[in-house]
Amino acid sequence: MTRPTVELRPAHEPPGHRHRPWAEALLRPQFLALAAVLLVNWLLFPGFFTITWQDGRLFGSLIDVLNRGAPVAILAIGMTAVIATKGVDLSVGAVMAIAGAVAASMVVAGWPAGLAVLAALAVGLVCGLWNGVLVTVLQIQPIIATLVLMVAGRGLAQLVTEGSIVTFSDPLLIFIGTGSVLGLPTPVVIALSLMLCATLLVRRTALGLLIEAVGVNRSAARFAGIRASALLLLVYAFAGLCAAIAGLIVTGDIRGADANNAGLWLELDAILAVVIGGTSLLGGRFSIPMSVVGAMIIQAMNTGILISGFSPEFNLVVKSGVIIVILVLQSPMAASILQKRRIKGGRA
Amino acid sequence: MNRSLRPLLATATIFVLAYILAVAQFPGMLSTRVLGNFLTDNAFLGIAAVGMTFVILSGGIDLSVGAVIGFTTVLIAALVMWVGLHPLAAFGIALIVAAAFGAAMGAAIHYLQVPSFIVTLAGMFLARGAASVLSPDSIGIKHEFYTAISKSYILLPGGGRLTVIGMIMLAVFAVGILLAHRTRFGSNVYALGGSESSAALMGVPVARTTVLIYMLSSTLAGLAGVVFSLYTSAGYSLSALGVELDAIAAVVIGGTLLTGGYGLVAGTFIGVMLQGLVQTYIVFDGTLSSWWTKIVIGGLLFMFILLQRLVFTATPRRRKLAWKT
Numbered sequence: 118m119t120r121p122t123v124e125l126r127p128a129h130e131p132p133g134h135r136h137r138p139w140a141e142a143l144l145r146p147q148f149l150a151l152a153a154v155l156l157v158n159w160l161l162f163p164g165f166f167t168i169t170w171q172d173g174r175l176f177g178s179l180i181d182v183l184n185r186g187a188p189v190a191i192l193a194i195g196m197t198a199v200i201a202t203k204g205v206d207l208s209v210g211a212v213m214a215i216a217g218a219v220a221a222s223m224v225v226a227g228w229p230a231g232l233a234v235l236a237a238l239a240v241g242l243v244c245g246l247w248n249g250v251l252v253t254v255l256q257i258q259p260i261i262a263t264l265v266l267m268v269a270g271r272g273l274a275q276l277v278t279e280g281s282i283v284t285f286s287d288p289l290l291i292f293i294g295t296g297s298v299l300g301l302p303t304p305v306v307i308a309l310s311l312m313l314c315a316t317l318l319v320r321r322t323a324l325g326l327l328i329e330a331v332g333v334n335r336s337a338a339r340f341a342g343i344r345a346s347a348l349l350l351l352v353y354a355f356a357g358l359c360a361a362i363a364g365l366i367v368t369g370d371i372r373g374a375d376a377n378n379a380g381l382w383l384e385l386d387a388i389l390a391v392v393i394g395g396t397s398l399l400g401g402r403f404s405i406p407m408s409v410v411g412a413m414i415i416q417a418m419n420t421g422i423l424i425s426g427f428s429p430e431f432n433l434v435v436k437s438g439v440i441i442v443i444l445v446l447q448s449p450m451a452a453s454i455l456q457k458r459r460i461k462g463g464r465a
Numbered sequence: 466m467n468r469s470l471r472p473l474l475a476t477a478t479i480f481v482l483a484y485i486l487a488v489a490q491f492p493g494m495l496s497t498r499v500l501g502n503f504l505t506d507n508a509f510l511g512i513a514a515v516g517m518t519f520v521i522l523s524g525g526i527d528l529s530v531g532a533v534i535g536f537t538t539v540l541i542a543a544l545v546m547w548v549g550l551h552p553l554a555a556f557g558i559a560l561i562v563a564a565a566f567g568a569a570m571g572a573a574i575h576y577l578q579v580p581s582f583i584v585t586l587a588g589m590f591l592a593r594g595a596a597s598v599l600s601p602d603s604i605g606i607k608h609e610f611y612t613a614i615s616k617s618y619i620l621l622p623g624g625g626r627l628t629v630i631g632m633i634m635l636a637v638f639a640v641g642i643l644l645a646h647r648t649r650f651g652s653n654v655y656a657l658g659g660s661e662s663s664a665a666l667m668g669v670p671v672a673r674t675t676v677l678i679y680m681l682s683s684t685l686a687g688l689a690g691v692v693f694s695l696y697t698s699a700g701y702s703l704s705a706l707g708v709e710l711d712a713i714a715a716v717v718i719g720g721t722l723l724t725g726g727y728g729l730v731a732g733t734f735i736g737v738m739l740q741g742l743v744q745t746y747i748v749f750d751g752t753l754s755s756w757w758t759k760i761v762i763g764g765l766l767f768m769f770i771l772l773q774r775l776v777f778t779a780t781p782r783r784r785k786l787a788w789k790t
Contacts, residue, residue, distance in 0.1 A: 256774070265763055268710050269762070272757065272758070273760060398579075428597065428601055430601055431594065433597065437591035447579075448577035448579065449578050
């Protein structure tokens with residue numbers, strides 16, 4: 118009873134998702150799940166799909182789902198890259214808090230907002246690099262390496278804010294959190310453009326293939342001439358950067374940096390979004406857009422539970438149910454049962 | 466000297482040095498009163514950390530510990546205050562529920578072949594959610610049994626108090642040490658942490674051991690919930706938030722190798738005490754803010770992970786491979 122460490126792709130299935138017809142892509146279970154959740158929301162709340170134009174921007178429950186889901190979607194983009202290398206980043210929630218704390222404190226101290234945003238992004242990048250160094254140079258398992266920052270990160274964020282919630286009224290930060298671009302909320306625009314850039318970068322260059330190679334077998338990838346360490350550093354730094362962006366959005370949204378609660382448990386939501394999106398936790402197979410769809414499914418469920426009048430805590434039970442269903446479906450046991458059925462069906 | 470003892474020795478040395486430094490600054494810290502409070506205040510963490518030690522020794526991780534503690538406190542409060550059960554009966558029911566919960570997680574980890582952190586993550590959501598569904602608000606517990614427990618303690622020389630919950634923690638550590646080093650189950654856990662496939666080939670019942678390990682961890686988390694409920698006389702769905710991280714930190718600081726196979730339950734005890742020392746020092750100092758606890762514990766965690774790396778890199782290549790997985 119050994120657990121497989123490497124999942125080999127069947128030879129007939131090409132890596133990546135090239136030349137896949139749109140119709141087939143839309144029939145994937147994730148899209149069906151999203152449609153089902155949205156449908157339930159619509160049944161509970163008939164005005165769910167109504168979108169209105171008001172004060173130069175779009176309003177409606179659907180836009181709200183996109184807007185509220187943006188931070189988790191952004192985290193999920195970074196997390197996808199990390200999980201594709203067979204790693205995991207538990208520190209993203211804490212990094213969100215640090216980035217928000219840095220930006221808010223700098224703005225309050227009188228620095229220009231643009232500089233504060235850049236500093237927050239730089240801090241996120243540094244946090245990601247720290248994780249990357251632990252994973253590559255010191256060769257610590259990712260879950261433990263990022264645990265260090267998860268434990269210490271909130272303390273550092275509180276150190277920056279000196280324990281209080283730093284509130285501000287800076288227009289740029291508030292714009293990042295609650296503004297709108299071409300009628301769409303800024304967080305949605307940021308998440309969408311990040312998703313497009315990241316997807317193009319990994320699928321139109323060899324980067325995605327290299328990441329998958331490292332995820333399947335790091336030693337083999339290194340022997341094949343891939344600079345695995347540099348790639349891992351890059352991936353963790355990217356996850357840190359994504360966390361900083363999400364942190365800026367959350368901070369701008371509440372117009373204050375709350376070191377205790379900003380991004381609390383969002384790392385778990387991000388991991389869940391990635392898993393729902395079909396990225397293998399064993400590395401080597403990933404899709405950034407599908408992770409974003411996963412984040413949207415989670416947010417649509419959140420919104421549905423809220424508008425149906427259940428307490429928000431009920432969400433946790435639903436989420437755990439979703440994880441259990443996915444795990445059962447993805448498990449080798451389910452695969453072997455399906456296979457047996459197919460063989461039996463073939464003989465009969 | 467046995468290589469696996471080196472991290473433990475380092476932890477013990479650091480604890481003694483830190484304690485001496487703290488006493489040099491605040492002579493008041495060298496008293497049985499402070500030591501007694503150490504045990505009482507960290508009892509729930511210690512009990513949970515014993516379970517976590519077994520999980521980490523086997524090469525897994527249990528993120529659901531804090532949530533199980535929170536759920537148990539709410540369940541006990543609901544059973545005592547709403548149903549009117551005697552607290553002891555409520556404790557029994559809570560422990561059985563926690564054990565069943567852990568067994569289910571262990572079975573999922575083994576039979577679905579999923580990484581333990583994702584299963585226990587689902588467990589964490591489920592336990593926290595179930596606790597909130599049971600009661601989103603804090604329920605105070607008023608029962609003569611609770612007042613009796615909180616009033617009973619053994620007076621130590623020097624005015625210190627060894628409370629009932631402190632004694633429970635010491636007993637759990639004693640049983641944990643026996644279980645890890647003197648029973649077949651303990652050997653199986655170590656074997657599983659060393660290499661699962663080798664353990665299976667040697668005839669270790671992998672399925673049963675995995676289920677038992679997570680059952681043990683959740684049961685002890687349930688017991689930690691009982692202790693937490695006695696400690697605070699209340700049940701709240703958000704209590705013990707993040708205790709799983711403290712427990713993991715205590716286990717690592719106590720010298721248990723995170724890849725499994727090496728470590729001692731006794732080390733975890735020192736890890737818990739070291740965390741308690743940091744907190745007590747910050748309270749004594751008065752000028753340091755509470756967030757320094759998190760930073761110092763994060764720093765200690767990092768230091769010990771680094772130490773493990775150094776100790777186990779200076780060994781034959783075979784050992785090194787275990788780290789590269």
